[in-house]
Amino acid sequence: xxxxxxxxxxxxxxxxxxxxxxxxxxxxxxxxxxxxxxxxxxxxxxxxxxxxxxxxxxxxxxxxxxxxxxxxxxxxxxxxxxxxxxxxxxxxxxxxxxxxxxxxxxxxxxxxxxxxxxxxxxxxxxxxxxxxxxxxxxxxxxxxxxxxxxxxxxxxxxxxxxxxxxxxxxxxxxxxxxxxxxxxxxxxxxxxxxxxxxxxxxxxxxxxxxxxxxxxxxxxxxxxxxxxxxxxxxxxxxxxxxxxxxxxxxxxxxxxxxxxxxxxxxxxxxxxxxxxxxxxxxxxxxxxxxxxxxxxxxxxxxxxxxxxxxxxxxxxxxxxxxxxxxxxxxxxxxxxxxxxxxxxxxxxxxxxxxxxxxxxxxxxxxxxxxxxxxxxxxxxxxxxxxxxxxxxxxxxxxxxxxxxxxxxxxxxxxxxxxxxxxxxxxxxxxxxxxxxxxxxxxxxxxxxxxxxxxxxxxxxxxxxxxxxxxxxxxxxxxxxxxxxxxxxxxxxxxxxxxxxxxxxxxxxxxxxxxxxxxxxxxxxxxxxxxxxxxxxxxxxxxxxxxxxxxxxxxxxxxxxxxxxxxxxxxxxxxxxxxxxxxxxxxxxxxxxxxxxxxxxxxxxxxxxxxxxxxxxxxxxxxxxxxxxxxxxxxxxxxxxxxxxxxxxxxxxxxxxxxxxxxxxxxxxxxxxxxxxxxxxxxxxxxxxxxxxxxxxxxxxxxxxxxxxxxxxxxxxxxxxxxxxxxxxxxxxxxxxxxxxxxxxxxxxxxxxxxxxxxxxxxxxxxxxxxxxxxxxxxxxxxxxxxxxxxxxxxxxxxxxxxxxxxxxxxxxxxxxxxxxxxxxxxxxxxxxxxxxxxxxxxxxxxxxxxxxxxxxxxxxxxxxxxxxxxxxxxxxxxxxxxxxxx
Numbered sequence: 001x002x003x004x005x006x007x008x009x010x011x012x013x014x015x016x017x018x019x020x021x022x023x024x025x026x027x028x029x030x031x032x033x034x035x036x037x038x039x040x041x042x043x044x045x046x047x048x049x050x051x052x053x054x055x056x057x058x059x060x061x062x063x064x065x066x067x068x069x070x071x072x073x074x075x076x077x078x079x080x081x082x083x084x085x086x087x088x089x090x091x092x093x094x095x096x097x098x099x100x101x102x103x104x105x106x107x108x109x110x111x112x113x114x115x116x117x118x119x120x121x122x123x124x125x126x127x128x129x130x131x132x133x134x135x136x137x138x139x140x141x142x143x144x145x146x147x148x149x150x151x152x153x154x155x156x157x158x159x160x161x162x163x164x165x166x167x168x169x170x171x172x173x174x175x176x177x178x179x180x181x182x183x184x185x186x187x188x189x190x191x192x193x194x195x196x197x198x199x200x201x202x203x204x205x206x207x208x209x210x211x212x213x214x215x216x217x218x219x220x221x222x223x224x225x226x227x228x229x230x231x232x233x234x235x236x237x238x239x240x241x242x243x244x245x246x247x248x249x250x251x252x253x254x255x256x257x258x259x260x261x262x263x264x265x266x267x268x269x270x271x272x273x274x275x276x277x278x279x280x281x282x283x284x285x286x287x288x289x290x291x292x293x294x295x296x297x298x299x300x301x302x303x304x305x306x307x308x309x310x311x312x313x314x315x316x317x318x319x320x321x322x323x324x325x326x327x328x329x330x331x332x333x334x335x336x337x338x339x340x341x342x343x344x345x346x347x348x349x350x351x352x353x354x355x356x357x358x359x360x361x362x363x364x365x366x367x368x369x370x371x372x373x374x375x376x377x378x379x380x381x382x383x384x385x386x387x388x389x390x391x392x393x394x395x396x397x398x399x400x401x402x403x404x405x406x407x408x409x410x411x412x413x414x415x416x417x418x419x420x421x422x423x424x425x426x427x428x429x430x431x432x433x434x435x436x437x438x439x440x441x442x443x444x445x446x447x448x449x450x451x452x453x454x455x456x457x458x459x460x461x462x463x464x465x466x467x468x469x470x471x472x473x474x475x476x477x478x479x480x481x482x483x484x485x486x487x488x489x490x491x492x493x494x495x496x497x498x499x500x501x502x503x504x505x506x507x508x509x510x511x512x513x514x515x516x517x518x519x520x521x522x523x524x525x526x527x528x529x530x531x532x533x534x535x536x537x538x539x540x541x542x543x544x545x546x547x548x549x550x551x552x553x554x555x556x557x558x559x560x561x562x563x564x565x566x567x568x569x570x571x572x573x574x575x576x577x578x579x580x581x582x583x584x585x586x587x588x589x590x591x592x593x594x595x596x597x598x599x600x601x602x603x604x605x606x607x608x609x610x611x612x613x614x615x616x617x618x619x620x621x622x623x624x625x626x627x628x629x630x631x632x633x634x635x636x637x638x639x640x641x642x643x644x645x646x647x648x649x650x651x652x653x654x655x656x657x658x659x660x661x662x663x664x665x666x667x668x669x670x671x672x673x674x675x676x677x678x679x680x681x682x683x684x685x686x687x688x689x690x691x692x693x694x695x696x697x698x699x700x701x702x703x704x705x706x707x708x709x710x711x712x713x714x715x716x717x718x719x720x721x722x723x724x725x726x727x728x729x730x731x732x733x734x735x736x737x738x739x740x741x742x743x744x745x746x747x748x749x750x751x752x753x754x755x756x757x758x759x760x761x762x763x764x765x766x767x768x769x770x771x772x773x774x775x776x777x778x779x780x781x782x783x784x785x786x787x788x789x790x791x792x793x794x795x796x797x798x799x800x801x802x803x804x805x806x807x808x809x810x811x812x813x814x815x816x817x818x819x820x821x822x823x824x825x826x827x828x829x830x831x832x833x834x835x836x837x838x839x840x841x842x843x844x845x846x847x848x849x850x851x852x853x854x855x856x857x858x859x860x861x862x863x864x865x866x867x868x869x870x871x872x873x874x875x876x877x878x879x880x881x882x883x884x885x886x
Contacts (some may be wrong), residue, residue, distance in 0.1 A: 003028045003150065003151050004556060005035055006506075007160065007161065009452060012446060013454050013722065014445060014455060015029070015455050019455070026809075040131070040144075042146075043135075043138060043146055050127060051401035051403070053399045054402060056089065056091055057836055058123065058406060059119070060084055060122055062122035063090065063119050063329055065122045066119045083423060084426070084427040090115075094116050094126060095129045095199065096475065096477075097116070098164055099129035099132055100491050101491050101492050103121025104117040104121060119676055129761055135167070136163070136166060136167060136170065136601045139174060141629070143174030144461070145174075149176045152454070153168065153179070154506070156180070157169060159505055161474070174327075181456075183512050183513070189211050189213040189214075190213050192210055192213070193205045193207075195508065195512045197543075198511060200510070207551055212517055213445045213516065215518070215520070216520045217520070217553060218523070219554075221523060222527075224554070225521055229521070230248060230254070230255050231255065231606035234442065234444050236459070237459045239445055241446070248260065253437075258440035258441065258444075261438055261439030261446070265433050267433070267434055269295050271299060276429060277297065281294060282360075283518075285354070286677075288319070295311040296311060300350075301349075301350050309328045309332075319665070319668045320351075320666070321666040322668055329374055331807075334849065349366055354365060359415060360416075361414060368408060372402060376398060379391055379395065382394060394414035395534070400428050413561055446490050455513070456513045457515065459514075461509055461519040462518070463518045465766065471503060474494050475494060482606070487504060507802045575850075576838060577838040579838070582835070585611055585834065588613070590714075590726065591726055592730055596826060597765065598610075598768070599826065600826070600863055603838050603839055604840050606829075608877075608878050623675060625671060629750045630671070631668045632672070633748060633791055634733060635667060637709060637733075640652050640653050640657070643705075643706060646700030647696075649699065650697075657689060657692070672684065685760070691792060694805075694806045698796055698802065698807060702802055702803050704738055706736050707735045708732075708734075710732070711732045711861070713729065713732060715759055715773040715774050715775070715777045717774070719826045720827075730767070730771055732745055734748070743784045743788070744784065744785045745771050746776060746786075746796075747786070747787070749788055753797065757797055760810040760812060762812075764816065766861070769822070772784050773817075785798070786799075787802070798810065799812045799815075821861040824858055825860045840882065841870050842870055842873060844861065844870055846869060849870060
């Protein structure tokens with residue numbers, strides 16, 4: 001049996017099978033873990049593999065017991081600051097020490113190592129270090145390997161980590177033959193001379209011109225490197241060395257070539273996010289972004305259709321306590337009579353309600369147990385389907401959940417601190433590598449680095465020679481004093497010098513194991529970021545200086561990856577868009593002030609939103625804090641003012657403002673409860689309080705009573721081209737009456753207000769005009785007064801006169817009713833679209849736009865302009881479809 005062994009043989013390893021007829025019989029390629037598994041198999045030893053997360057959870061528990069019994073030690077302050085973080089760091093130290101031969105019986109080295117030794121008395125969860133030490137003890141007396149076993153090493157044992165060197169020596173002592181990877185025969189060329197110089201066999205060399213054995217291709221941009229490599233024939237080299245194949249595989253896929261196999265490094269895919277998102281649901285106040293992400297994970301215990309409805313209601317209304325969200329949950333629970341209790345249990349478990357004083361331990365324990373059970377069932381289903389990527393993600397999820405469950409088993413407190421759970425989440429899950437593309441048949445043979453070369457080859461390309469590959473030293477956490485003391489105790493400390501010598505030898509294999517041609521790829525930048533040169537590249541430049549130019553040439557991108565781009569002129573706006581199939585148009589049966597304004601001012605945006613129904617999905621980001629403040633202010637006003645006079649509203653305000661405000665934020669303003677918005681929320685609360693006091697004072701000064709808030713109004717006003725007429729609808733923020741019974745409309749805006757003052761002055765306030773016409777038709781009152789109440793200024797603006805302070809009367813340029821111009825404009829735009837024409841013209845001269853040309857004669861509602869051009873719609877969600885991007 002032949003064993004190709006190196007601590008670096010992880011992932012793909014090059015054995016040059018083509019030289020042996022592509023046959024590999026009774027051979028194994030092993031890193032340290034794989035070699036131990038092979039030895040344990042032949043020795044009849046079985047040790048159940050324990051995930052790192054489980055070992056960490058148990059080490060944390062052991063650390064906690066030690067700290068409770070030994071307070072005031074050198075690590076106590078660190079443990080109090082971050083319990084899980086300290087335990088995680090100490091476990092990493094502990095494993096490195098145990099692998100080197102240390103145990104808890106060795107004390108007196110230093111105070112902190114004495115703490116680690118003390119924790120050992122409470123900890124029994126073996127990992128790879130214990131397996132290695134057990135195997136070393138086993139090999140002292142006998143070998144588990146067959147007598148014809150051969151160990152093939154990439155270098156002399158002395159370069160290995162000391163404990164690994166001892167392992168190979170014991171195998172050799174017990175009868176295993178040891179061979180070394182054969183070096184390429186010496187040829188007097190640049191490649192072999194550089195290899196000899198690196199190994200110290202010669203002190204100086206001069207590079208020769210016109211020698212193809214060693215080449216260096218320099219590129220300016222990393223994207224050019226990827227395009228060049230993807231364009232090369234798959235048989236251009238025998239071995240391709242590339243630490244990260246993800247981007248290169250993307251280029252190969254674009255070129256229609258077999259992919260080499262790659263991973264998404266340090267990633268957190270959606271399934272694995274169930275761990276972090278799920279536990280963060282218990283934080284108080286609940287994070288609306290986390291809640292939305294939880295509902296949008298593609299696969300999770302809650303049914304997809306229910307999650308979509310709830311997420312839509314949550315994003316639209318801004319809070320999980322909003323009646324619309326509660327209605328979605330209620331409908332889900334009561335959809336089927338036989339499953340009501342089961343569904344209620346599902347909601348209680350996977351949509352927990354956080355409490356202010358801490359996390360309910362029983363609820364968290366139940367959540368983790370149920371999610372673990374669901375994960376295991378899904379894994380079985382995915383295995384049957386052959387969905388290996390999802391299986392790997394579910395395995396990682398199960399590991400982390402089981403670690404949390406171990407921690408919760410020893411929790412006796414009713415409430416768990418938020419900081420404790422946050423520390424668990426942060427330290428138990430670390431981003432992991434998951435397969436992006438599996439290697440495909442006929443692809444290039446790719447290895448991560450020269451350390452994975454286990455045989456010579458003719459032609460090799462080092463695709464990422466420009467990347468810095470300096471690794472941290474294993475025992476860098478120890479002080480020189482600690483290292484000396486441990487060495488005196490017989491602990492096999494791997495010195496930084498020896499560690500560096502090993503890694504250098506592995507890097508130099510690119511030169512020593514290549515026979516004919518080694519190509520090194522370098523580049524200067526990744527986008528705008530300048531890339532630092534690797535230590536080996538710097539060493540070559542330092543030694544050879546200008547002589548290095550003999551092997552350097554500038555790389556170029558293959559022609560098939562180049563094309564002449566058509567330059568688009570986006571400085572001139574298109575004035576119209578033509579389309580066919582107008583018979584397919586399905587016009588809305590109802591229009592609002594918002595949709596009417598969009599149709600008249602920006603018909604292309606209207607066509608996307610209301611005719612094509614292309615709307616944003618869960619557009620929470622559009623709900624910036626200003627919009628959320630407006631929604632919350634509306635809701636607070638509704639709770640405190642509806643049905644009350646100014647004096648009554650003032651009394652209700654003084655009694656219950658804080659209570660109503662807090663409840664409202666959970667219903668419509670969860671975004672303001674985020675920690676990063678805390679200061680803004682406190683300012684908002686104070687500003688809103690002042691605004692409501694002013695609003696109540698204005699109502700009191702004018703003898704007004706709020707009949708209702710958020711009052712729905714709907715009617716037809718003769719807008720349509722033909723029967724049946726369309727319905728116009730809206731929601732009046734506040735419908736009031738004075739002491740004479742006259743009707744009044746207040747509309748609330750959380751804004752600076754200049755736009756609305758201008759709209760009143762120019763008589764272009766579409767919203768107030770529409771609400772006034774609808775309420776007139778409903779009440780028969782032809783003298784309805786209207787006003788905007790601007791917040792946070794707390795200012796009432798109107799074209800009518802009002803008593804009291806904080807009011808501003810605006811003199812309009814015209815008192816003409818806007819209903820008829822709006823109706824004519826609606827019919828004009830609708831006729832245009834039905835004829836297959838959508839007028840655009842943003843940024844164009846108004847004199848060139850048909851609508852503006854026809855407006856005076858047809859008495860149309862005016863367009864918004866910026867000087868003499870049509871104003872650009874700043875809030876358009878389809879800017880990428882319009883020539884308005886500058």
